[in-house]
Amino acid sequence: MIPRDTIQSILDAARIEEVVGDFVQLKRRGVNLLGLCPFHNEKTPSFTVSPAKGIFKCFGCGKAGNAVNFVMEHEKYSYPEALRYLASKYGIEVEEQEPTPEEKQQDTDRDSLFSLNDFARKFYVNTLFETEEGKAIGLSYFLERGFREDIIRKFQLGFSPTAWDTFTKTALQNGYSEKYLVDSGLTISKDGKHYDRFRERVMFPIHNLTGKVIGFGGRILTSDKTKPKYVNSPESEVYNKSKSLYGIWLARNSIVARDNCFLVEGYTDVISLHQSGIENVVASSGTSLTTDQIRLISKFTRNITILYDGDPAGIKASFRGIDMILEQGMNVKVVLFPDGEDPDSYARKHSSSDLEGFISNNSDDFIAFKTRLLLDETQNDPVKKARLIHEIIHTISLIPDPIIRPLFIRECAEIMQIAEQTLMNELNKLLRKKKLKGYEGESQEQIPEPVIIAPPQELAPDITDCSAQELDVIRMLLLYGSKEIKIRLQSDDPELNEYFRTSVAAFICNDIRASQITFDLALYQAVFDAFARGVDTDALPDERFFTMHADPDIVKLAIDLLSQKYELSPGWEEIKIYVPAETDGLDETVPRAVLSLMHRKLSALIQINQKEMKELDTMSEAWADHLSRDIYLKKARNDISRRLGRILNG
The missing domain is CATH 3.40.1360.10 (Dna Topoisomerase Vi A Subunit; Chain: A, domain 2)
Known part of the structure; x- marks a missing residue:
């Protein structure tokens, strides 16, 4: 288990453009970087990296995240594995705490195979350089081919002993299970006996993009025509030949x-x-x-x-x-x-x-x-x-x-x-x-009769669904929470123009809490609560708080809202044409977003209240209470409608 302060050090050190740049060719476009998405096949780049925000977003397939998420998704690593990878990349020492039994139980087949392959790599390298057999047969072969020792070590070349099961016995003695020895292909099991697949061969480890060993190739050095010149690892959970390239x-x-x-x-x-x-x-x-x-x-x-x-x-x-x-x-x-x-x-x-x-x-x-x-x-x-x-x-x-x-x-x-x-x-x-290929060879009988589908009935909007209005408020918080806006004080005197200044977050949080509004979606409520705590403590959370959050749903929501698919061309400035931005009108946009949410919440309450009224006796006291509530809610909604400039409809 990696200590919290070490995790924070890793997150602080990781630069998204460097992490992604190890796997994707990126080119600068404005303040961002653009490349081909590594998560789906595309020929026109839609994969955007924002160094300023520390995030990536593909506008083609929708994948998004931070440096840790990228490594997890690209390499299929667990969260701790991704952190260790980044720690190694940035030279951060990780002193891990003893994992709990539950955490040990979560080890996957991939973890075990990676660990076993790395053990095998060290075993073959050690055999090549430290044993008489390895030096006499394997090392001499590489040197005779003209390979320098530094190159041999760079590619982590090795030698597998001549004995039938030296490696298998050594691995079992070091705690590696028979299951993973067989699954990796390092050991062959036949008739209850085990022997080494790569016996008496010089070894070429095959690595993935991050340098982890995923398989091996072994070359025989004898002239025995009954044996194949090269033997490769079979496919496994970590090794897919068609997706791997040596070097x-x-x-x-x-x-x-x-x-x-x-x-x-x-x-x-x-x-x-x-x-x-x-x-x-x-x-x-x-x-x-x-x-x-x-x-x-x-x-x-x-x-x-x-x-x-x-x-x-x-x-x-x-x-x-x-x-x-x-x-x-x-x-x-x-x-x-x-x-x-x-x-x-x-x-x-x-x-x-x-x-x-x-x-x-x-x-x-x-x-x-x-x-x-x-x-x-x-x-x-x-x-x-x-x-x-x-x-x-x-x-x-x-x-x-x-x-x-x-x-x-x-x-x-x-x-x-x-x-x-x-x-x-x-x-x-x-x-x-080629264009007509899909139509060739089809007889008239093979062409299905056209199916006539009735046009869909226009459905009345569900006024109890507040998700769009809730999302707009959350968007305002994430994009502009710390920005200052000027708000006009409400007054019965139309000639009185008094204003006060406040942050976007303070205005939204205070207004919504005063109105006793809660968000229907728990994800939106969690983001709102984080800003509300920031308003109360005068320490607003920044973008990084959400893009590096432990909850992946919060990370994705934040990145989806913070990412912009298009950027304004600098050419507009050069020809002195001003294009209005949303930030220019926040004094009106932010209050309008809050009022729109309140309006939708009141409409939902009115609909629910009226539905309950239909179930009651019109002469009962409960029905009278619901009627009073209906009048009160409509009056409040009509007041908001006037402030929004909407037509009143009762």
């Missing part, structure tokens, strides 16, 4: 800085490029590229450069994955290494500057690359060339940007020496087909 946790900052991500195939490609000073590189770890992996990269950049070895068959096999990148609106370039070379081998044979120069000078856009590669195979065969044209047009049709598509058409027309308009006509045909 992303070390690459993300460099990807943002260079606005480009180098995509390679294997672990050693990533490690060699890092050793050469190129850090904006990740690997798909031998799996086919997935949409989720592309979206993971798109959080940091819209540009991907794929580094290929010289194997044409492998390149063609990856074409579908690259089409998926284009479909996501990403920009793709390709670098083809010489025959017999891959990024790992080339990096080991050349200096860092030579490697960077080679990548820079040999980057080609994917459409042109694909066209040239396949064109060589047509051998001037018209049929093959026609087939190639259709394939290239299909790839270009996947690009969502209608401005970029014609540019690629022009480039391909020059390469294939064919009329640009011919390719454009084929592209338009394909685009029209």
Whole structure:
């Protein structure tokens, strides 16, 4: 359990733009920052970060919160886990108190798997550096490949012993359960016996965005053809292959800085490029590229450069994955290494500057690359060339940007020496087909008969529902609570113009309490009570009090009301056109909001009172009491109607 004062230190240190910036590429827009939402798939940015308020808000999916909420939502952490992550990021020491039995019980499978994976990482690293077997087999292999010791330690590489169950026995002796050993895939259980999955292999830990180990890859060093060269962790509660990229946790900052991500195939490609000073590189770890992996990269950049070895068959096999990148609106370039070379081998044979120069000078856009590669195979065969044209047009049709598509058409027309308009006509045909695809192949019998739905009856408004008026009052408190307003004193003398000055919070809280109004929604009442206490103690709560509140419902409400989707362009000021703001009329807006709430509350009371009257004997004393109450309530409501300038209706 983390002490309260430590929690406050963490909250004070956390800067929302830095926390979110570790996961999302942000660009400044006015006083706020804008990026693609990490919580839903979007191509037009609607995810806003406000450094001044310390909050984030997505106007697409509605997700909102503070730095802690963001880490919890993005990494699926518990509240304590998110606090520990932020404490580590900002160098705050956390001296935790002994958790209660109830808190221990709340440990999840994810917590246990993360803990076990970290233990395994330390075990494999220790075996590599501290045991004779590890140094003789594993460390010597890495050193022979040219990896420096600092790079080996940076990637936390290790070695799994040759014995059948050394790791499993060690983990069990250290209190880790058999269930999580099997669930993580570190241990295989068969016929009542247990043995290590990664026996006699050099180990490559796979990390998530925050650097937590989620799985492993193991490479065998013997020439035994009966065993696979690489073995990977099976999928688990914390490891999903299609959503993971090797090296992303070390690459993300460099990807943002260079606005480009180098995509390679294997672990050693990533490690060699890092050793050469190129850090904006990740690997798909031998799996086919997935949409989720592309979206993971798109959080940091819209540009991907794929580094290929010289194997044409492998390149063609990856074409579908690259089409998926284009479909996501990403920009793709390709670098083809010489025959017999891959990024790992080339990096080991050349200096860092030579490697960077080679990548820079040999980057080609994917459409042109694909066209040239396949064109060589047509051998001037018209049929093959026609087939190639259709394939290239299909790839270009996947690009969502209608401005970029014609540019690629022009480039391909020059390469294939064919009329640009011919390719454009084929592209338009394909685009029209895609648009009509949903209607193709449907017979008349398959089209359902139209269902005629009667227009909805216009419902009378529910005047007992005060939620809109309550929300408006809470909005005034959160946005303008500490601002000063000038209020005209009520007087029977129309010529008397006396005013007093007070804060928005003091006016609202005092008026509502004097009228004995309570909020129907408990959430609104909690916010109101916080302001009322602040008015009484002369210490009004600020925005941060609510955006960093322990109650997530209060946090969401505050952020929803404090966030603004649009900002006024500075161009209006430059051309000297003044646009009125709500703050300009608070002297009238705030009292009107309170009066509107009172009016709705009185209307609700009148309706409830009249409903009760219908159940009573008109000659009874109770009915007479209700009639007196009805007259009193209507008189009070009519008085408020006059002050609001509304038409009186009895």
